[in-house]
Amino acid sequence: MIELYTAGTPNGHKISIALEEMGLPYNVHALDLSALEQKEPEYLAINPNGRIPAIIDKDNDDFVVFESGAILLYLAEKTGKFLPADPKARSKVIQWLMFQMGGVGPMMGQANVFYRYFPEKIPAAIERYQNEGRRLFEVMDGQLAKHAYLAGEDYTIADMATWPWVRIHEWSGVDITGLNNLQRWIDELAARPACIRGLEVPAKTETSDEEKAKQTSKMVTR
Incomplete structure (x- = not known):
């Protein structure tokens, strides 16, 4: 099981899409970026950079991965999907x-x-x-x-x-x-x-795509 710490932004959607594409089971922990939950000590213990997304792989000794590109590489290597061996x-x-x-x-x-x-x-x-x-x-x-x-x-x-x-x-x-x-x-x-499913993570609320983009603009965008 993957524990996914995320928000409804492009960087967050990268990982929820990947998890859906790879068929990996995961739990969602939605962070409120406007409330700066990503800067709380509990989350900084997971990602010292204080940004989303991050994952914890419960099947691999609670291994933590942060930075969206690093997470994608980790998940691709874990599943053997969407990253060629050649x-x-x-x-x-x-x-x-x-x-x-x-x-x-x-x-x-x-x-x-x-x-x-x-x-x-x-x-x-x-x-x-x-x-x-x-x-x-x-x-x-x-x-x-x-x-x-x-x-x-x-x-x-x-x-x-x-x-x-x-x-x-x-x-x-x-x-x-x-x-x-x-x-x-x-x-x-x-x-x-x-x-389509990945864009719905975290669960849909009344937050618009524009508001999601606004939240994203508060982050380091990588």
């Missing part, structure tokens, strides 16, 4: 996973902050992060013109990591007009039953 194919998946961790997440997160929530509108900052988000999406569109998924012809943890961020592009003010391959990929993943 060294070159495996490297391609990890490269695109790092593309999300170092690029898409941080840029989209900063776009959220400056476009939606920063008390002063700073056009140069808004333009900088939206333009970089668009540039990264163009990179993805080019890759998806050649392959069904980010790392090749198979759906992997790289897709699970990236899709929750790309799907909220409108909220971040990043236009994807003309990126038809990217749109095809967004729509295809949106129809996957495990992705």
Whole structure:
């Protein structure tokens, strides 16, 4: 059994989607980010960085994993799913996973902050992060013109990591007009039953996607 500490944000959804895709049983511990529950001592004992998500693997001596990319790698290795064994194919998946961790997440997160929530509108900052988000999406569109998924012809943890961020592009003010391959990929993943279920974790409330994105903007977005 996996104990999942999460919230309804793109980073949290990466892991709930992965758990659903991999068929692993898990318990959900929903943290209220607006109440700073992620900064409480009990949670800091699990993740000293004080951010979601984190997991505890009860079947592996209560082993703790934090950082969403590290969790995805751990779960893929645990199950033998969505991460190839071949060294070159495996490297391609990890490269695109790092593309999300170092690029898409941080840029989209900063776009959220400056476009939606920063008390002063700073056009140069808004333009900088939206333009970089668009540039990264163009990179993805080019890759998806050649392959069904980010790392090749198979759906992997790289897709699970990236899709929750790309799907909220409108909220971040990043236009994807003309990126038809990217749109095809967004729509295809949106129809996957495990992705649909993963977006419902934590359980649905009256919180909108916009509010979830607002909560996300308070976090380090990786």
